[in-house]
Amino acid sequence: MSDAGTLTRADLAESLHRQVGLSRADSARLVEQILESLCGALAKGENVKISGFGTFVLRDKGERIGRNPKTGVEVPIAPRRVLTFRASQMMRDRIVDTST
Structure with a gap:
């Protein structure tokens, strides 16, 4: 594995x-x-599920009002698409087992 505990393409x-x-x-x-x-x-908007590993899910977030933490000024945050990863139960179990 590469430095800092990061798994790279080359490692795979x-x-x-x-x-x-x-x-x-x-x-x-x-x-x-x-x-x-x-x-x-x-990129085509499809979710990707890898059995025993997890699911990459695309979500559309609507426009909302945010606040600049330094100034407190409200600013609109544009709608956007975000990618999330949801680990499978099997993966979560493996992670919990190895961290104790």
Whole structure:
């Protein structure tokens, strides 16, 4: 794993290389194809569910009034689309089990 406990594309490709036996180039290509498919589906407005892992959900947030915390001045916040991730119950259980 890379520095600071961050899992990178290269780490995923290296893991595929070691565990599955694909060449490093094929492993890197496969990781890129998976991420491209995931990004493409999200760009089309589709939610992405990976069984046992979680769901990437797109939500539309309406316009609302926010407040500048320094000045207290109210400002409108434009409507926007946000991406959220909801971990599956299996993933939540695994995270809780390893953190104790």
